[in-house]
Amino acid sequence: MSKLRKLTDKIKPTFSKGGKLSFLHSTFEAFESFLFVPDTVTKKGVHVRDSVDLKRVMTVVMIALVPSLLFGIYNIGYQHNLAANAGMEFWEMVWFGFLKILPLYLVSYIVGLGIEFASAQLRGHEVNEGYLVTGLIIPLIIPVTTPLWMLTLAVAFAVIIGKEIFGGTGMNVWNPALLARAFLFFAYPSHISGDEVWVAGVDGFSGATPLAQTSEGLSSLHYSVSDMFFGFIPGSVGETSTLAILLGAAILIYTGIGSWKIMLSTVAGGLVMGLIANLAAPSADCAMAIPAWYHLIMGGFAFGAVFMATDPVTSAQTESGKWIYGFLIGVLAVIIRIFNPGYPEGMMLAILLMNTFAPLIDHIVVGRNIKRRLKRAKTV
Amino acid sequence: MSEQIILKKGLDLPVKGAALRKISMTVVPDIVALKPTDFRNLIPRMLIKEGDVVKAGTPVFADKKNPDILFTSPVSGTVDAIVRGEKRKLLEVRIKSDNSGAAVKFNVPTGFFLDRENVIKALLESGLWPCIKQRPYGTIADPSVTPKAIFISAMATAPLAAELEYVLEEEFEALQTGLTVLGKLTEGGVHLSLNARNYISGNFHKFEGVICHYFSGPHPAGNVGVQINHISPISKGETVWTVDLFLVAAIGKLFLKCLYDTSRIIAVAGPAVVNPSYVRCCAGIAMEQISDLFNFAHGNIRIISGDLLSGKTVGREGFLGFYDNLVTALPEGDYHEMFGWAKPFRLKKFSSSRTYFSRLTPRKKYNMDTNTNGGERAFVLSDVYGKVLPMDIYPVYLFKAILAGNIDKMENFGIYEIIEEDVALCEFVCPSKIEIQSIVSEGIELMIKEMS
Structure with missing residues (x-):
């Protein structure tokens, strides 16, 4: 342990100002602070600091994503086995899933972190931890069959256009992971939607997601509620198991990192809009007649509500704003699902749209606070 | 007892080394x-x-x-x-x-002559006027202004703060005189905020001629700025004055003894103090004189005049600040900790967030040090700051308005109501390690410059 420290201290001057490799100092700093909590001490202001830092925060989010990731890996194998009728054992399915998802992660992290390091270097900043989470999420919200070159483009687009040009983590307007998915969706629609992209390793197999099936009405749905809840359905890697997502939600809510207000209001918004659609449904077997709560366990609704809508940077910043923000995400997601026949999934667009309007919501909330404070002055 | 104001937001830092109620030293x-x-x-x-x-x-x-x-x-x-x-x-x-005791004898007004003009004159001459600070901005009060009211906190909640009931035990008469004198300076009354939980065991609720308020809650409930926000918030164009309670005693002594008497009992506390206790001394004493109390065995230590959150580093060669009745010493955190952020438990470190487990041991006290525990980042989490600021203010919006130098927004978001100490906890909990008190200082400086 102390040997590593000695080595670090020995090579540090090479990367510091004036050293041979000083142009790599952000990279060095990133690795050093990954290995060791830095020895910096408080200078101005408070003399003691809370132990929590962004590395810790991001670690907790990553832990919360693990159940979804693990189940996703298994489900890739499970769906393949089902489609190909391969008669695989449990571990064979897990291994199959692992081999399928590994390249996605390699691309996601190498491309994404590469750009992050380069831009931190250019600006002379410390490398931000934000991409560790984004890079973990991106493979979870795309079909496992996505070609790697497309993923490369999508990740580069999300990190550069979505984040770095705004100034990096903390400054971005849209959730970068969703932006990557949106890029794929609009640039290569045939590869990210339709019925043939969800099952790996079986050509021409149509593994329609529950959402695609229910766009015709409830009678076309071939999956049971328990399959949809536990996740034995085709879909993006991490989004299928509502149970695994709920485990993650529990971690995020307990640690206070994910806002329970946003999660709850998103669910409420989805349910309310679903019920309205139920009431207005023209017949008993059409998209509008799907029971409202089905929306919560189909497609990316749960994953979006727990992991994407709660992104602290792109969501509403004010506590009352969070209620409005979440509720509208739920409402919009269900509206898009029901009334847009071209694309059955509405969660991505709903969140991106509300990311755009989050500052407006906050502006209104904060404006009311200002008015209240001015009024207070008059009464006293 | 009038209505109690219960504040839920805030945080009491569980730091080791609170001063025991005993005088361990008298500094000549x-x-x-x-x-x-x-x-x-x-x-x-x-x-x-x-x-x-x-x-x-x-x-x-x-x-x-x-x-x-x-x-x-x-x-x-x-x-x-x-x-x-x-x-x-x-x-x-x-x-x-030279400890000869030679002192200037001041003419202080009494009885019929005890009016605003004479009181101000006596305070100015004696050098006690700087005890009175004004809000907004926390500068020395302007004697030509008549404040809306005067606010005094009789409740110390800052980490390791000197217990006011104890250090002012013998000063009841001086305090009463001081409060009476201050009452001459404003039409709005002298507002004294007491700790709702234990005021009954002390003397502070027995003062006459003051308006008492009762607060309960964790730090910063004892900060006068927070109390003003709940009693009578400051709006644009208004001025209120604040005085630290132990300085009220000094004002009282001027009017009782006609002397500038800055003797005070200070707390010497913190993880790097051998024997956390109280010291009898006067204003401006050298840290060298109380260095027996510091524990240098742990290597580098930091000596602070004031509290852990807003005090100033003075070092062993430094001196006690004018407004301080607390000296804090703690170890410097200039060490590397391997995979510190990734260790699941790290039981010796305190965090108010639930990403660590210190919430599960609420009574435990910690040997805190000055390590920043991470590098500086942009604002990411939005709801951590409001949880430790019991005021009707959106802190991040205010900080960003200051960073942008936008005077209108700073006004709207509440720059008149806060000084550094009120947002110190926001800085403590900040996972992005942003220097929030420095931002507020810049904001206040900008306001003073633009508004004068």
Whole structure:
């Protein structure tokens, strides 16, 4: 342990100002602070600091994503086995899933972190931890069959256009992971939607997601509620198991990192809009007649509500704003699902749209606070 | 008892080394210092030079912008050194005490003559005027302004703060006199905020001629700024004054004994203090004189005049601040910790967030040090700051308005209502390690510049 420290201290001057490799100092700093909590001490202001830092925060989010990731890996194998009728054992399915998802992660992290390091270097900043989470999420919200070159483009687009040009983590307007998915969706629609992209390793197999099936009405749905809840359905890697997502939600809510207000209001918004659609449904077997709560366990609704809508940077910043923000995400997601026949999934667009309007919501909330404070002055 | 104001937001830092209720030392002053840097926005004009003989109460320097505001020597002796920094900025005036007890005898008004004008005159002459600070901005009060009211906190919630009930045990008469005198300065009354939980066991609720308020809650409930926000918030154009309770005692003693008497009991506390306890001393004493209390065994330690959140680092060669009745010492955190952020438990570290487990051991106290525990980042989490600021203010919006230098927004978001100490906890909990108190200082400086 102390040997590593000695080595670090020995090579540090090479990367510091004036050293041979000083142009790599952000990279060095990133690795050093990954290995060791830095020895910096408080200078101005408070003399003691809370132990929590962004590395810790991001670690907790990553832990919360693990159940979804693990189940996703298994489900890739499970769906393949089902489609190909391969008669695989449990571990064979897990291994199959692992081999399928590994390249996605390699691309996601190498491309994404590469750009992050380069831009931190250019600006002379410390490398931000934000991409560790984004890079973990991106493979979870795309079909496992996505070609790697497309993923490369999508990740580069999300990190550069979505984040770095705004100034990096903390400054971005849209959730970068969703932006990557949106890029794929609009640039290569045939590869990210339709019925043939969800099952790996079986050509021409149509593994329609529950959402695609229910766009015709409830009678076309071939999956049971328990399959949809536990996740034995085709879909993006991490989004299928509502149970695994709920485990993650529990971690995020307990640690206070994910806002329970946003999660709850998103669910409420989805349910309310679903019920309205139920009431207005023209017949008993059409998209509008799907029971409202089905929306919560189909497609990316749960994953979006727990992991994407709660992104602290792109969501509403004010506590009352969070209620409005979440509720509208739920409402919009269900509206898009029901009334847009071209694309059955509405969660991505709903969140991106509300990311755009989050500052407006906050502006209104904060404006009311200002008015209240001015009024207070008059009464006293 | 009038209505109790219960504050839920905030945080009591569980740091080791709270002072026990005993006097472990009485310091006979040797060299004391008067530091213009203790006063925000002050440009001093020297009135004496090195080698001059002074009495307790002799003017040492004055405020250049308002020469009536005098700063006087707390002891009798000779001027030992005038310490200047960059650009000849006056940092310290050091006075070598001869302990002869020679003191200036002030004319103080009594009875019929105890009116606003005479009280101000006596406070200005004696050097006690700087005890009165104004809000907004936390600068020395302007004697030509009549404040809306005067606010005093009789509740200390800052980490390791001196227990006011204990250090002012013998000062009841001085405090009552001080409060009566301050009452002459405003039409809005003197508002005294007491700790709702235990005021009944002390004397503070027995004062006459004050309006009592009862607060309960974790730090910063004891900060006068937070209390004002709940009693009578400051709006644009209004001015209120605040005085620390132990300085009210000094004002009282002026009117009782006609002397500038800065004797006080201070707490010496913190993880790097051998015997956390109280010390009897006067204003401006040297840290060297109480260095027996510090534990240098742990290597580098930091000595702070004031509390862990807003105090100033003075070091072993430094001096006690004008407004401070607490000295805190803690180990420096200049070490590397391997995979510190990734260790699941890290039981010796405190965090208010639930990403660690210190919430599960609420009674545990920690040996805190000065490590930043991470690198500086942009604002990411949005709801951590509001949880430790019990005011009707959106802190991040205010900080961002200051960073943008937008005066209108700073006004709207509440710059008049806060000073650094009120947002110190926001800085403590900030996972992005942003220097929030420095941002607020810049905001206040900008406001003073633009509004004058």
